[in-house]
Amino acid sequence: MQIGEVAERTGLSLRTIRYYEEVDLVVPSARSQGGFRLYTEPDVDRLQLIKRMKPLGFQLDEMRELLAILDPAPGAPEIDDPEQRLAEFTATAENACAELREKLTIAEEFAAMLRDHLVAPRRTSRTSGS
Numbered sequence: 001m002q003i004g005e006v007a008e009r010t011g012l013s014l015r016t017i018r019y020y021e022e023v024d025l026v027v028p029s030a031r032s033q034g035g036f037r038l039y040t041e042p043d044v045d046r047l048q049l050i051k052r053m054k055p056l057g058f059q060l061d062e063m064r065e066l067l068a069i070l071d072p073a074p075g076a077p078e079i080d081d082p083e084q085r086l087a088e089f090t091a092t093a094e095n096a097c098a099e100l101r102e103k104l105t106i107a108e109e110f111a112a113m114l115r116d117h118l119v120a121p122r123r124t125s126r127t128s129g130s
Contacts, residue, residue, distance in 0.1 A: 003028075006039045010047045017047065023060055025050055025067065046071050056096035062089070 007014050020026045021037070026046050028037035049071060053063050066089050068076040079085055 001039050001044075002032075003037045003039070006044055006047065009044055010051060012047060012051060020047065020050060025060070025063055027073065042071075046073075055100070056093050058089075058092075062092075 001009075003014055003017055006012075007017055010017075012020075017026070021028065026043060029040045029043055030038040032038055046067065049067065050063060053066065058066065064077065065079060065085065067073070068079055069082045069086055069089075
């Protein structure tokens, strides 16, 4: 499939997919005779995996290392102790999820407060003068 279809399926922009190629996170499986990038299902799966790492704060080097463990591609770097690194990445992801949940709770409380102000009668802070 071409990059447009991949973008539609993954929810990533064309620019983002090209950037991930530029920094060696994903490489199209082939090119058409016209030079268009061609992707396979495993390429789409790899992009989905990258997409899941991004909101958890993984840096590019960490993404490369984690991909080398979870979805090794030809020429991927050798990881010394993949099981230990995977445990570390798991802890990092779990901590990031906990932080995001905390932020979401605060945001939901704030949104609820704003909704309450929409439906509550307006109170004036002015006092009647005599």
